[in-house]
Amino acid sequence: MTKLSAGVVGAGAFGRIHARKYAEDARVRFVGVYDPDDERASELAKTHGAESFANLDALIAAADILTVASPPSFHGAAAKRALEAGKHILVEKPLATDVETGAELVRLAHERKLTLGCGHQxxxxxxxxxxxxxxxxxxxxxxxxxxxxxxxxxxxxxxxxxxxxxxxxxxxxxxxxxxxxxxxxxxxxxxxxxxxxxxxxxxxxxxxxxxxxxxxxxxxxxxxxxxxxxxxxxxxxxxxxxxxxxxxxxxNFAETRIGSDPLGANVAQFIDAVLGVAPRPAVTGEEALAxxxxxxxxxxxxxxxxxx
Missing domain, CATH: 3.30.360.10 (Dihydrodipicolinate Reductase; domain 2)
Structure with a gap:
């Protein structure tokens, strides 16, 4: 099976977790990360033998799926560029910081038949x-x-x-x-x-x-x-x-796969949705917009x- 290429936008706390989840998933090849802080991005990429990309567009071009885990005020713009490039997106919460941008992300995903999920773990x-x-x-x-x-x-x-x-x-x-x-x-x-x-x-x-x-x-x-x-x-x-x-x-919910690692389960179901194994991500773009x-x-x- 051809592996999905995955990238992460943002090398902060959540970006590091998403990068690890992608690196651990056998269905995925973690290609790298983009963060304006070059040192932080390089450190995260090195941890997983991946690349620190010089700009957002370069990462988008290299990936099939992306997590947007940048500061919230940049979620909408980064996700929009990725969707316009035909990429599946998992956006950490919130989906965006204004309704107009959030609605545009939902529209783009629907029109282009792309998976749009959100990180309400x-x-x-x-x-x-x-x-x-x-x-x-x-x-x-x-x-x-x-x-x-x-x-x-x-x-x-x-x-x-x-x-x-x-x-x-x-x-x-x-x-x-x-x-x-x-x-x-x-x-x-x-x-x-x-x-x-x-x-x-x-x-x-x-x-x-x-x-x-x-x-x-x-x-x-x-x-x-x-x-x-x-x-x-x-x-x-x-x-x-x-x-x-x-x-x-x-x-025993805390001992289940989902209950013990809800973020990991969210990432896994996002991948399932992209591959057609699941009908939808755990939290859809429409739900995140609401x-x-x-x-x-x-x-x-x-x-x-x-x-x-």
Whole structure:
């Protein structure tokens, strides 16, 4: 079987993980990476015996599939150039930083019959748990996703950086968009929100409350989902949960292939979709666009911009 040639745009934390996943997949030949930081790109390429490309177009020309793991404000432009060149793309979250660009990526992928996936990895954790197929719909969701300042993804709001995970999960669990949004935010390191609290009203009588911060004292990642028959409390860091509902959740989800490595599973399913083994990537461009639209609505409700 002819191997797919894979490249990664961005040699930061996520770019390094995607590069390793491609290098470990027998169906793929990892050809290299592009990053404006030549030293960082060269170091990553050397790790996998690959090439550090001098510019984005050279990497695009050499690859069949690409991950875009650059800073979020560059996601849209890099993905557009790759799609226009006929390449399949997996974009780390968020899909883009404005709805127009996100919609254009979806349109290009559809018109050119290309696979467009997005890196909302927590979705796969819920899949491994069995929550996405639960027989009930939540009446309330509470989520906290916060950690200390690292400077990573500082070009966008904490909404586009962190809260997008929980917004995606809420859309999957509620199976509809919210009817109303209230939000308050504060910034410490620029124009965009570094901490934001959002309350989303879902018709007819459900709501979700999200707190996301990148200026907290410690890392916390948890969600509480209240259902008609009970509630589910999830600790994303410990990969544990408590369930008092009538429906079952996989108690060993953290030991499954997907639950133990959701990013790796996302990359693998993206490759499956490109090869025609799977009908779609784990998170489609259309689904990622819906999350982007909601995240931008939250920022607008807070009164702070989405981009620095």
């Amino acid at each position: 927590e979705r796969l954790v819920f899949e491994a748990m069995g929550l996405l197929s639960a027989p009930e719909t939540p009446t309330r969701i509470e989520s906290v996703r916060e950690g200390p300042w690292t400077g990573r993804s500082a070009d966008v709001s904490v909404t586009l950086d962190l809260m997008v995970h929980d917004l995606d999960l809420a859309l999957q669990l509620m199976k509809r968009r919210p009817a109303g949004i209230l939000a308050t935010a504060k910034s410490e390191h620029g124009r965009t929100a570094d901490r934001i609290e959002a309350r989303l009203a879902f018709a007819p009588h459900a709501e979700a409350v999200f707190i996301s911060s990148r200026i907290a004292k410690e890392r916390r990642r948890f969600m509480r989902a209240v259902y008609p028959s009970g509630e589910v409390n999830i600790d994303f860091l410990a990969r544990t949960f408590e369930n008092s509902t009538r429906f079952k959740i996989n108690p 999350v982007l639209e909601l995240a931008l609505d939250v920022d607008r409700a807070s009164g702070l911009p989405s981009l620095s």
